[in-house]
Amino acid sequence: MNIQQFRYSRDNLGYLVYSTKEAIAIDAGGVNEILTFAEKNKLFIKYVSNTHSHHDHTSGNNEILEKTSAQFIDCKQLEPDQTLSLDTENIKIIHTPGHTDDSVTFKADDFLVTGDTLFNGTIGNCFSGDLKGFFNSLKQLMSLSKETKIYSGHDYVLDSMKMAKIIEKENPNIEAYIKDYDPRLIVSTLKDELKVNPYIRFNAQSMIKNLEKRNMPTNTEYARFKSIMDIY
Numbered sequence: 320m321n322i323q324q325f326r327y328s329r330d331n332l333g334y335l336v337y338s339t340k341e342a343i344a345i346d347a348g349g350v351n352e353i354l355t356f357a358e359k360n361k362l363f364i365k366y367v368s369n370t371h372s373h374h375d376h377t378s379g380n381n382e383i384l385e386k387t388s389a390q391f392i393d394c395k396q397l398e399p400d401q402t403l404s405l406d407t408e409n410i411k412i413i414h415t416p417g418h419t420d421d422s423v424t425f426k427a428d429d430f431l432v433t434g435d436t437l438f439n440g441t442i443g444n445c446f447s448g449d450l451k452g453f454f455n456s457l458k459q460l461m462s463l464s465k466e467t468k469i470y471s472g473h474d475y476v477l478d479s480m481k482m483a484k485i486i487e488k489e490n491p492n493i494e495a496y497i498k499d500y501d502p503r504l505i506v507s508t509l510k511d512e513l514k515v516n517p518y519i520r521f522n523a524q525s526m527i528k529n530l531e532k533r534n535m536p537t538n539t540e541y542a543r544f545k546s547i548m549d550i551y
């Protein structure tokens with residue numbers, strides 16, 4: 320399976336995930352660029368869907384549906400572990416509520432389209448109010464192969480690393496992560512995220528020490544996650 324990233328608005332990221340001929344447009348805000356890319360590569364856009372129903376992610380849906388014969392799949396209708404087929408390949412749906420109740424992650428081969436659940440460098444706001452659910456969603460993603468690539472819903476890399484430095488100024492991996500930043504393609508691996516993304520570093524020894532120094536609860540994984548979320 321292949322993936323092409325499209326930047327639109329200020330920092331939104333949309334995607335075309337495709338096999339040999341068939342494609343799915345996910346959070347397809349940059350409609351013209353997507354259609355041009357599809358045409359150039361002789362791709363048939365079979366589906367249009369979203370990582371969640373926030374307007375900045377769904378804004379391109381109608382236009383792309385009008386201009387193609389794609390079928391719309393409402394993310395609210397996607398079942399956990401459901402698969403979507405493109406040619407002979409599959410995309411798996413992982414339910415990842417937390418940012419919103421209807422947040423999903425699309426998994427194909429070695430990459431994820433995570434929307435506003437897991438960003439490169441940070442995580443989304445917990446608008447659902449269900450912090451435990453959000454934690455479980457992140458844990459589910461963290462259990463995947465560490466080489467898994469993360470394609471997220473926004474480019475928040477530089478601001479995220481400013482925050483990461485505030486939380487863990489002693490973390491030596493942050494500078495290298497900033498150095499690798501290229502606005503033309505925003506992608507990282509789960510392994511990279513576990514080194515720098517403070518919100519999923521609740522099992523890192525240095526983070527645990529950091530929380531202890533601040534007298535924050537550290538007795539369970541979830542307590543540490545909540546402590547990090549409570550700091551910022």
Ligand SMILES: [Fe+2]
Nearest residue numbers: 371373418435
């Ligand atoms: Fe969102």
